[in-house]
Amino acid sequence: MKVQINTDNHVQHDESLTRHVESSVAAALDRFGDQITRIEVHIRDRNGGKAGSDDKHCMMEARLEGLPPMTASEHADSVAAAVSGAARKLQRVLDHALGKLAH
Template sequence: MKVLLNTDNHVQGDEALAQHVEQVVADALQRFGDQVSRVEVHLADTNGQKSGDNDKHCTMEARLEGRPPATVTAEAPTMRGAIGEASRKLVRLLDSSLGKLAR
């Protein structure tokens, strides 16, 4: 599974952030194996330099073999919190959509 990270101009997309995102996504989606070919992660800080509640935004889009992409979004006070919440939502969405296929 390939993980692609995109950030807006208010988020510093350094190597540590990229490694964190890859690890969170890999851990969360490992049980789906080859069904997920790629995950695109988009990070944004909606308030820029100002602080605010839930101003960190994460969108994850999973590309599934032979299926339309599955997309989730999450907002949190910290970027790590938004990434974690989005990964949990993505697991629930994939469980639901792939579980329906199995039935």
């Protein structure tokens, strides 16, 4: 499963961010690994350089073979919390969608 990370100009895209995103995605979505071709992660700071609560936003999009993309997003006080929350939500979206296909 390929993970592609996109950030805006106000989020520092460094090695620690990459590690956190990849570990959050792996923890939440590894069991779907054979069905997911790519995960796109979009992270942005809604307030730019200014401080604020729930101003970090993460949207994850899972690309699955033969299905339309599935998405989940999370707003949080930190980038790490937004990424972790979006990964958990995407796990629930995939559980629901792929569970329906199995029945």
